[in-house]
Amino acid sequence: MDFSTSYIDLSNVRTISRGDSQRMEKYIRQFYELIPERLELLKKALLEEDRVQIRQIAHKMAPQLQFFGVREISNPIKRLELEYISMPKEELHELVLRIIAKLEDAIAEVSTILKHHFE
Amino acid sequence: MNKDSNIPAHITCAIIDDDPFISDLLMDKLTQHFPEIQVIAVAKNGHEGIEKLMKLRPKVVFLDVEMNDMTGFEMLLQLPEIYFKTIFITSYRHYAIKAIRFNALDYLLKPIDLEELKNAISRFKKQDMQSSLADPIHQALVNFSTLDVKEHVLTLNIHDGQLKIAIKDILHIQGDRNYSQIHLANKKKEVVSKTLSDLATILDGHYFFRCHKSYLVNRYHVQALVNNFSLMLSSGITLPISRRQKQPFLDWFSEKMLP
Structure with missing residues (x-):
């Protein structure tokens, strides 16, 4: 299966799936189930200005985002993990919003892939 | 649970992690690359982990450092005995990395790298030929219980x-x-x-x-x-x-x- 993607990179998913489309779907669907759930928690934590929770959610999502090659997100996540206490409020806010926007793009792309190739 | 293997599995293992993505990924990598390893249990939190370990007694346990209900170390402290090899699963920037390295414990970084997994399993095989008592986890748990x-x-x-x-x-x-x-x-x-x-x-x-x-x-x-x-x-x-x-x-x- 050949997917053209702009926000994610499915190389790792292809490698682990070894041409098995069911396995590929399992990983893609799992992303589509887990990431939006965590995204909602991230939005809530931002609203409540709960820095510890923001860091925890970012930390939890990081391996899956890395695996899915979500572009330009590893540095913002790394900064959140390291500077979640010291970062000025406005900067933290701006950084989290940037992450949210990138994740929304990635989720939309994953949704399109699921719709066009697995349904 | 291994399906693709023609070689009889002789190392039983358990995966304990509250992130289903990591559990699935590790399970697939083990199934694809290590026919000698059989995943006999997957648990999504510490409580479930304790229950399955006591019942199934695997030889190797891949254990998440931080789960929703308890840390991996807290889970180990609740077990009456540790007869298995523990390989921790953690993220690079997790605070527990320091404790893991202080105690020379084996660990894998998320998302699991195949070469690191191969090295960890090879270390387990070497250690298993000596004695499970040599596993530094025993000393690590003594350290965790000592405030001074x-x-x-x-x-x-x-x-x-x-x-x-x-x-x-x-x-x-x-x-x-x-x-x-x-x-x-x-x-x-x-x-x-x-x-x-x-x-x-x-x-x-x-x-x-x-x-x-x-x-x-x-x-x-x-x-x-x-x-x-x-x-x-x-x-x-x-x-x-x-x-x-x-x-x-x-x-x-x-x-x-x-x-």
Whole structure:
């Protein structure tokens, strides 16, 4: 299966799936189930200005985002993990919003892939 | 649970992680690349993990450091015995990395790298031929249950096994390029193939201080500032303090000693 993607990179998913489309779907669907759930928690934590929770959610999502090659997100996540206490409020806010926007793009792309190739 | 194998599985393992993505990924990598390993249990939290481990008794456990209901270490402390090899699963920036390295425990970084997984399993096979009692997890759990940091025992992997040294027995450590000499209170010296910077990141910052590019000192043994740029240890030896480190050293040394 050949997917053209702009926000994610499915190389790792292809490698682990070894041409098995069911396995590929399992990983893609799992992303589509887990990431939006965590995204909602991230939005809530931002609203409540709960820095510890923001860091925890970012930390939890990081391996899956890395695996899915979500572009330009590893540095913002790394900064959140390291500077979640010291970062000025406005900067933290701006950084989290940037992450949210990138994740929304990635989720939309994953949704399109699921719709066009697995349904 | 392995399906693709023609080779009979003889190493049973369990995966305990609250992230289904990591559990699935690890399970697939094990199934695809290690026909000798059979995943006999997957648990999504510590409580479920305890239940399955006690019932199924796997030989290897891949254990998440931090789960929703408890940490991996807390889970291990609740078990009546640890007869299996533990390989922790964690993220690079997790605070537990320091404790894992201090205790020379095996770990994999998320998302699981295949080469690291191969190395961890190969280490397990070598260790399994010796004794499960050699697993540093036993000492690690003693450390976790001991509040007094100076009573903690540092475990380092050396060429023919493991070196265990109590924090209170270390006077100072001297760096020598890729090696470090650990000077002990009993006047003995251990040489390990770790840089001074490696050891500085593993050791507790309250007890150990890099007073000079070549020296790390244990506050438990620092007796006095001898002159402007030297300190004396309980053994009577004096070590230099670099110009740049003098004020940070004074700040560190004036902090209250932990009990």
